[in-house]
Amino acid sequence: xxxxxxxxxxxxxxxxxxxxxxxxxxxxxxxxxxxxxxxxxxxxxxxxxxxxxxxxxxxxxxxxxxxxxxxxxxxxxxxxxxxxxxxxxxxxxxxxxxxxxxxxxxxxxxxxxxxxxxxxxxxxxxxxxxxxxxxxxxxxxxxxxxxxxxxxxxxxxxxxxxxxxxxxxxxxxxxxxxxxxxxxxxxxxxxxxxxxxxxxxxxxxxxxxxxxxxxxxxxxxxxxxxxxxxxxxxxxxxxxxxxxxxxxxxxxxxxxxxxxxxxxxxxxxxxxxxxxxxxxxxxxxxxxxxxxxxxxxxxxxxxxxxxxxxxxxxxxxxxxxxx
Amino acid sequence: xxxxxxxxxxxxxxxxxxxxxxxxxxxxxxxxxxxxxxxxxxxxxxxxxxxxxxxxxxxxxxxxxxxxxxxxxxxxxxxxxxxxxxxxxxxxxxxxxxxxxxxxxxxxxxxxxxxxxxxxxxxxxxxxxxxxxxxxxxxxxxxxxxxxxxxxxxxxxxxxxxxxxxxxxxxxxxxxxxxxxxxxxxxxxxxxxxxxxxxxxxxxxxxxxxxxxxxxxxxxxxxxxxxxxxxxxxxxxxxxxxxxxxxxxxxxxxxxxxxxxxxxxxxxxxxxxxxxxxxxxxxxxxxxxxxxxxxxxxxxxxxxxxxxxxxxxxxxxxxxxxxxxxxxxxxxxxxxxxxxxxxxxxxxxxxxxxxxxxxxxxxxxxxxxxxxxxxxxxxxxxxxxxxxxxxxxxxxxxxxxxxxxxxxxxxxxxxxxxxxxxxxxxxxxxxxxxxxxxxxxxxxxxxxxxxxxxxxxxxxxxxxxxxxxxxxxxxxxxxxxxxxxxxxxxxxxxxxxxxxxxxxxxxxxxxxxxxxxxxxxxxxxxxxxxxxxxxxxxxxxxxxxxxxxxxxxxx
Numbered sequence: 103x104x105x106x107x108x109x110x111x112x113x114x115x116x117x118x119x120x121x122x123x124x125x126x127x128x129x130x131x132x133x134x135x136x137x138x139x140x141x142x143x144x145x146x147x148x149x150x151x152x153x154x155x156x157x158x159x160x161x162x163x164x165x166x167x168x169x170x171x172x173x174x175x176x177x178x179x180x181x182x183x184x185x186x187x188x189x190x191x192x193x194x195x196x197x198x199x200x201x202x203x204x205x206x207x208x209x210x211x212x213x214x215x216x217x218x219x220x221x222x223x224x225x226x227x228x229x230x231x232x233x234x235x236x237x238x239x240x241x242x243x244x245x246x247x248x249x250x251x252x253x254x255x256x257x258x259x260x261x262x263x264x265x266x267x268x269x270x271x272x273x274x275x276x277x278x279x280x281x282x283x284x285x286x287x288x289x290x291x292x293x294x295x296x297x298x299x300x301x302x303x304x305x306x307x308x309x310x311x312x313x314x315x316x317x318x319x320x321x322x323x324x325x326x327x328x329x330x331x332x333x334x335x336x337x338x339x340x341x342x343x344x345x346x347x348x349x350x351x352x353x354x355x356x357x358x359x360x361x362x363x364x365x366x367x368x369x370x371x372x373x374x375x376x377x378x379x380x381x382x383x384x385x386x387x388x389x390x391x392x393x394x395x396x397x398x399x400x401x402x403x404x405x406x407x408x409x410x411x412x413x414x415x416x417x418x419x420x421x422x423x424x425x
Numbered sequence: 426x427x428x429x430x431x432x433x434x435x436x437x438x439x440x441x442x443x444x445x446x447x448x449x450x451x452x453x454x455x456x457x458x459x460x461x462x463x464x465x466x467x468x469x470x471x472x473x474x475x476x477x478x479x480x481x482x483x484x485x486x487x488x489x490x491x492x493x494x495x496x497x498x499x500x501x502x503x504x505x506x507x508x509x510x511x512x513x514x515x516x517x518x519x520x521x522x523x524x525x526x527x528x529x530x531x532x533x534x535x536x537x538x539x540x541x542x543x544x545x546x547x548x549x550x551x552x553x554x555x556x557x558x559x560x561x562x563x564x565x566x567x568x569x570x571x572x573x574x575x576x577x578x579x580x581x582x583x584x585x586x587x588x589x590x591x592x593x594x595x596x597x598x599x600x601x602x603x604x605x606x607x608x609x610x611x612x613x614x615x616x617x618x619x620x621x622x623x624x625x626x627x628x629x630x631x632x633x634x635x636x637x638x639x640x641x642x643x644x645x646x647x648x649x650x651x652x653x654x655x656x657x658x659x660x661x662x663x664x665x666x667x668x669x670x671x672x673x674x675x676x677x678x679x680x681x682x683x684x685x686x687x688x689x690x691x692x693x694x695x696x697x698x699x700x701x702x703x704x705x706x707x708x709x710x711x712x713x714x715x716x717x718x719x720x721x722x723x724x725x726x727x728x729x730x731x732x733x734x735x736x737x738x739x740x741x742x743x744x745x746x747x748x749x750x751x752x753x754x755x756x757x758x759x760x761x762x763x764x765x766x767x768x769x770x771x772x773x774x775x776x777x778x779x780x781x782x783x784x785x786x787x788x789x790x791x792x793x794x795x796x797x798x799x800x801x802x803x804x805x806x807x808x809x810x811x812x813x814x815x816x817x818x819x820x821x822x823x824x825x826x827x828x829x830x831x832x833x834x835x836x837x838x839x840x841x842x843x844x845x846x847x848x849x850x851x852x853x854x855x856x857x858x859x860x861x862x863x864x865x866x867x868x869x870x871x872x873x874x875x876x877x878x879x880x881x882x883x884x885x886x887x888x889x890x891x892x893x894x895x896x897x898x899x900x901x902x903x904x905x906x907x908x909x910x911x912x913x914x915x916x917x918x919x920x921x922x923x924x925x926x927x928x929x930x931x932x933x934x935x936x937x938x939x940x941x942x943x944x945x946x947x948x949x950x951x952x953x954x955x956x957x958x959x960x961x962x963x964x965x966x967x968x969x970x971x972x973x974x975x976x977x978x979x980x
Contacts, residue, residue: 104979105836110894156811189818212650232808234649241505241802252935259927267920301870304932304940308877308947311928315881315921319888322917350884350891357833357887358880361826365876368825370818372497372811373869380877 107356108349116344116392117337117400123393127282134289141292146299149246151203151239155218156185156196159229163197171221177214178202187371196232196371203239249303253284256310264314268321275398276317279390283313286386287379301376309383312358316351317391323347324396328404336404340396355388429967437960441851444953447488447858456482457489490861493628494644495868495942498816500809501644502652505802508613508637510606512797514547514597517605521549521569521584522681523702525595528565529553536562541681542592549595556591563588566595575600609796610637616795617641617656634937638802649804656799662707662790664737665699667748667760672696688756689777697757699750704740709733713790715783716773723783724775727790734770742766751776753786819872826876827853830883838890841980844965845886848957852882855953856946865949868942878950884921885958888914893980903978904970911963918955926951 147154157163163184172180179202190196204214215234222229237245257280265273284306291298323343331339344351362381369377450457463479483489496503522541529539529551537554544550553562563586570582578600585598597605614633621629621643630642646652665683674684674696681702687695711730718724729737741749741763750760751774758776778786831849834842856875860867893910897903929951932944 104839105833107837158810189814189821212653215650230808230810231806232811233806235805236649236803238800238802248935248937252931255935256928256931259931260924263924263927300936300940304870304936304943307928307932308943311925311947312877312881314924314928315884318920318924319884319917322920326913346895347891349894350887353837353887353891354881354884357830357883358877360829360833361876361880364826364829365819365822365873368818368822369873369876370815370822372815373873376870377873380873 106349107352112345112348114341114345114348116341116396120393120397120400124397127390127394130289131282131285134285134292137289137292138285141295143288143292143298144295146297146302147200147203147235147237147242148299149242149249151237151242153199153201153203153215153234153236155199155201155215155231155235156233157199157222157229158232159195159197159226160193161195161226161228163195165197167225168197168199168222171225172199172218175214175217175221177204177218185371187374189368189370203237245300249300252303253306253310256307257281260310260314264318264321268325269404271399271402271404272321272325272395274402275395276314276321278398279317279387279395280310280313282390282394283309283383283386287383290382291379296375296378299375301373302379305376305379305383308380309387312380312384313387313390316354316387317395319350320344320347320391320396321399324399337400340400344392344396351388351392355384358384429964434964437964440956441855441961444855444858445851447490447862448854448856450483450487450489450491451857451861453483454491457491461489461491488861490864492857492860493864493866494812494816495866495871496642496644496805496807496812497869498812498819498867499644500807500812501642502646502649502807503803503805504641504649504652504656505634505804506639506641506799507802508610508639508795508799509797510609510637511547513605513609514602517597518547518549518595519701521595524569525549525551525566528569529562532562532565544592544594547596550589551593551595552591553593554591559588559591559593562593566593573598573600573604575604577603606637610639612796613799614639620656621652639799645809648806649801650806653801653804656795661754661795662710663703663752664705665701665703665750665752666740666744667750668698668700670695670697670748670760685750685752685755685757687760688753688758691777697750697760699752699757703752704749705729705733705737707790709736710790713787715780715787718773718775720775722775723778723780724773725778725783725787725790726771726773729770731770734768737770737772738766738768742768815869819869823872823876823879826879830879834883834886838980840969841890841893841966844962844969845883845890845958847965848886848962849879849882851961852950852953852957853879855957856949859949859953860946865945866942867946870940870943871946874943874946874950878947878954881925882950882954882958885914885918885954886962888917888921889958889962890980897978897980903975906978907966907970911959915959918958922951922955 165182165184168182169180172182181198181200183198185196185198187196199218201214201218215236219231257277260280261273261277264276287306287309288298290296291302296302320343323346324340327334327339327343327346328336331342334342359381362377362384366374366377366381459479460481460483463476467476467480526539526541529536533539535555536558539554540552542550542552553559566584566586567582570584570586573581573583575581578598581598581600583598583601585596587594610633614631617639618629618631621631621641628644630640632640634640641652641656643652668682671684672694674686681700682698683701684696684698687697689695709730709732711728713725713727716724716726728734745763745765748760748762751758758774761775774786827849831846834845834849836842838845853875856878859865889910892914893906896906896909896913901909926948929944929948933941933948936944
């Protein structure tokens with residue numbers, strides 16, 4: 103007996119609620135932008151400079167006591183949070199301290215770290231410092247720059263590739279979908295105030311990679327069906343293509359999500375933010391390839407008959423030289 | 426499509442076998458690691474029975490490349506440092522002053538008296554009495570310039586001489602600055618490497634990044650602070666003539682002098698006024714060993730190279746009876762009075778050292794001075810327990826993810842799903858094989874990359890199987906359906922994977938540290954999963970099909 107998540111024959115009209123779904127996507131994109139600018143991202147030290155110290159103790163973490171112990175050091179903005187994780191032992195209590203970049207220092211001072219460690223040791227004998235990380239303000243600026251550059255470069259390279267392999271309408275559709283995924287992820291990070299660091303940028307790029315993968319598979323089928331059913335309306339061709347590939351979409355997203363959820367639950371708290379971003383991206387990416395990318399292509403229309411120059415906006419002809 | 430030649434089959438299986446063989450040492454990580462360490466130790470210091478026994482735990486014929494575990498998995502320290510390359514400019518100018526002074530002195534008849542005046546650190550400014558003779562003074566100083574070999578500045582010399590009223594300005598030329606930066610960073614890299622190697626840690630990474638930065642990663646070291654103490658101590662050794670001994674840092678005598686504190690705890694509050702230009706510097710030192718002085722106190726003996734020995738010999742011969750300061754990192758370690766001419770270029774530094782301090786000092790002197798100081802822009806310490814926790818969590822997550830995907834595939838596609846699962850197992854083996862072979866470093870995000878690959882590797886197989894299902898509906902017979910399935914799924918597989926590969930490549934180029942680690946596993950995962958999906962599963966299916974000759978198939 104086969105496990106079937108999707109019936110053998112589906113005939114779902116994905117465009118029935120196209121105004122609602124596409125509209126909702128647009129609204130969410132705007133909301134993400136608003137959240138991004140209004141609430142701001144909870145930048146990690148990669149981007150802001152400063153020091154994070156991870157402590158581990160056999161005693162319960164008392165955030166207030168930690169704060170009191172550090173108060174005399176006058177470190178400015180110190181964020182202390184306790185970390186909970188199902189993979190921890192019963193007597194394993196972990197806290198993360200984030201200390202802002204100290205004035206006039208390239209890298210967070212060693213003296214400062216030593217003082218913090220001494221102060222906390224005085225409070226709790228069993229405390230250990232399992233990781234200490236400092237980023238100087240100079241580097242963090244460069245990191246922001248290169249991160250933004252990386253995302254833009256990835257989008258650009260993908261746009262060119264899709265344009266060559268398909269047509270410019272598809273390329274535009276794919277990139278709009280990618281922007282959608284990236285924006286929605288940033289929006290979620292802003293709303294939930296999850297720490298946004300270099301790993302998050304890596305996650306964003308992975309989302310870009312995954313989402314484009316998904317979009318391309320469907321576009322590939324659309325391209326094939328456009329050649330096969332020359333007379334069928336574009337909307338119907340697209341619906342048919344999504345239905346034909348639906349089983350594959352669900353299978354792949356399903357297996358990827360299974361793997362990611364295992365990592366999310368069991369992979370430890372160090373990479374949780376990273377994995378969370380990718381997991382969310384897989385969900386959004388799957389949605390956007392069906393509901394955003396194709397809608398854009400549908401709006402733009404595409405050339406169907408290459409023998410007639412007047413038939414819709416043209417593109418490159420690489421796409422018809424079937425792979 | 427269903428005909429695969431014998432030769433192709435052979436190549437596919439050989440590739441799989443080679444990949445799995447390369448991956449195998451990772452299954453016996455600690456054994457292979459101790460074998461490798463023992464082999465390296467035997468090469469370096471000769472064999473002992475213990476080392477021989479360790480080396481014998483792993484057969485020498487088998488591959489012994491392991492996946493490097495990143496700092497986040499193993500624990501250790503990471504530093505990103507910037508070399509203050511501009512410090513060298515100032516030093517060069519100071520060192521140049523005696524030469525310029527001597528050259529201009531010979532022209533005193535025409536240009537009059539000369540005096541060095543204060544200016545920016547990287548310039549040498551000399552006021553001359555007869556400003557109308559500036560052109561000839563400039564000519565004289567230009568005569569001291571040397572040609573530099575530089576591709577971007579053909580025919581350039583190392584200094585630029587200009588005039589500003591009655592002040593002659595000497596500074597390093599653009600070409601020389603560039604070359605000087607190159608040398609400074611290169612030298613710093615070399616010295617840091619030697620110092621880190623002295624501690625005998627495994628697989629340190631010391632890399633240049635950009636024009637003036639150095640990344641240092643040392644697994645297994647306790648903290649970034651320890652690493653900084655090790656490499657950050659400049660150990661800049663110089664020998665200066667002493668002008669006078671004073672009790673305040675402000676009691677500077679006139680002229681080109683520097684006032685430095687004494688390092689000796691018993692001489693609290695004592696300062697020495699020294700001539701700024703050193704007689705000899707530590708760069709000319711060839712050896713330093715811990716030793717004991719004539720009073721049986723711990724000391725360090727040292728030896729100069731030929732030119733250092735000559736300078737040292739000449740100076741001691743001319744200045745018997747004057748004190749002479751030994752300066753280390755801006756502190757006067759001791760200022761003994763020269764009792765006699767020291768001709769052989771060897772000497773002894775005695776101060777108030779403990780035995781440990783004298784041997785540390787000897788190590789630092791031997792490893793040479795960093796040509797310039799360093800600022801640390803980024804530092805990271807990861808405790809070994811955290812690394813062990815991360816490995817454990819990552820491994821469990823991988824196993825669970827793996828098992829779930831295997832079950833899911835088998836349930837969804839039956840026998841074909843099992844073929845895909847075999848390919849998936851081979852796939853992960855190949856990733857580890859490639860990682861070991863190219864010596865890439867596995868980081869925590871790298872593990873996430875592998876997990877993601879597991880999820881996505883299935884995609885290519887799913888694309889094919891779904892396609893075969895579709896082709897079966899049109900009932901052209903199983904053999905035709907399988908071959909059409911592969912044929913038609915190919916373009917989607919290629920397009921989808923190339924786009925993901927593009928992101929991985931961009932991540933690799935623009936990313937650093939963990940991001941890069943992730944991009945490497947992602948990119949390798951794409952390559953191996955395309956290979957296993959297109960070739961290995963197909964070969965499995967074809968082999969099965971030839972044996973079973975089924976009339977109908979169910980996918």
